[in-house]
Amino acid sequence: MSDEYQLRKDVDRFKKFLDQLESSISSKLDIDDFTISSWLDNYYTSGDIDTLLSNLVENIDEKIDTDTITEELRHKVDELELTTQVATLNTSISGKADKVHTHGWVGMILNKWITLYVNETLGLCELKFAKEFASAQGDTYYRWHNNIVPQKYRPVGNAFGAMNYGSVLRVQADGSVGGYFPRAMPNRFTGLGSVMWHYGVNMIPSNWYNYNNLIVNESDNQIQISNTGSSWGGYFANKTGTSASSISDVIDWDSPFRVELDIVTFTGNAYLQIYDGTSILQKHLSTDLNLRNNNHIIINSDAETVIWDVDDELVVTDEVALGTSRIGFRLNANASVTFKNFNIEQ
Structure with missing residues (x-):
């Protein structure tokens, strides 16, 4: 009697469990018509998953040649080799051009x-x-x-x-x-x-015409010219590619032009001279240009005027249109000039 009673209790307990399971699945999975077999048909079993994976691997093997991939990867540069090549390139570029240098405008x-x-x-x-x-x-x-x-x-x-x-x-x-x-x-x-x-092409005279035997000494990128004679002498820039056997041969420089130089020191009656065969512009370094040693001179000649600047300040303007001219220094007796950085732009 007691065994039958216990069995009935177990059956009731299992039925209660099934009822609770049905209610839970219905509420959580929104299944109204509860049929376990039809519900499970919507999901893959572990066997189904194994079959799908097997088919995928087989398809990949048919489509991709793994030997080819391995061979291609073998030719690629590894990280160490790439780092070494970049370092070599940086060394080659170093010193060639900095980041602010530009060939543009x-x-x-x-x-x-x-x-x-x-x-x-x-x-x-x-x-x-x-x-x-x-x-x-x-x-x-x-x-x-x-x-x-x-x-x-x-x-x-x-x-x-x-x-x-x-x-x-x-x-x-x-x-x-x-x-x-x-x-x-x-x-x-x-x-x-x-x-x-x-804005001009610098032309540093390759040689000079020495008129009347001035004494010339060159040192430390400076040129000193001295006149120890009794008459005037000249020292005139000779244009590259031309020769001069007389003073008339140094009328070389077409206008417009710009002359730029530094006067280090001078003594006596020393002049800067520009002469085109008709007009002569001759400026005394002291009385005309007011030089006091270590001055920077710029002379601009265009089709209308000749402008003389000393240390970035306008000193003299000549209203004259120069033709082809000679450019240089005139020294009277016992005069001397030391100059550097002489160039002519055309």
Whole structure:
């Protein structure tokens, strides 16, 4: 009797468990018509998974030649070899060109109206100009900005460009910027223009013509010339590729040109001389140029004027249009000059 009772209790307990399982699966899996076999049909068994994996591996083997992949990878550079090659390349590049060096155009703002673009590889400059005017007179030259272009980049002679309204823009040899308008502009307007020029090719004279036997001593990149005679003597730059057997043979330098040099020291009546066969420009180092030793000289000649600058300041302007000229020094008796860094740009 007790065994039968226990069996009935076990059956009731199992039925209760099944009822609870059915209720739980129904609520959590949203199965209304509870049929275990049909529900399990929606899922893979472990055997199904094994079959799918086996088929996948077989398909991969048919599509991909693993031997080919292995061979290709064998030819690839490993990390150590790549690091070594990069280090070798860096060593080769080092010292060749730094990151700020450029062969292109570099812009510099000179003021709020003017920007200068420089290409040092080509030796070219382009000045961009944009300025607002209240009005302007017709056929009148205006000099708007004095010596604004840096000395290194100034044109040899005058450089001309165009502005709107049929106007002309000019950059002078001293770095000044100006222009003129073909007609009166009575109302407020903006002038827009540009000028391009070659800022010069340095030519250091390969030899000099020594007139009247001046004594010449060269040391420490300096040249000292002295006149111990009783009449004047000269020391004139001879253009590369030309020869000179007389003083007339050193009339070599076509205008426009720019002369640049440093006067270290001088004594007596010493002059810088430019002579084109008609006009002679002869500046006494002391009384005309006010030199006091260790001065930097720049002489600009264009189609209209010759401008003499000492230590970046305008000293003399000659209103003369020079032809082909000789350039150098004149020394009276007992005079001497020591100079360096002499070059002529054309």
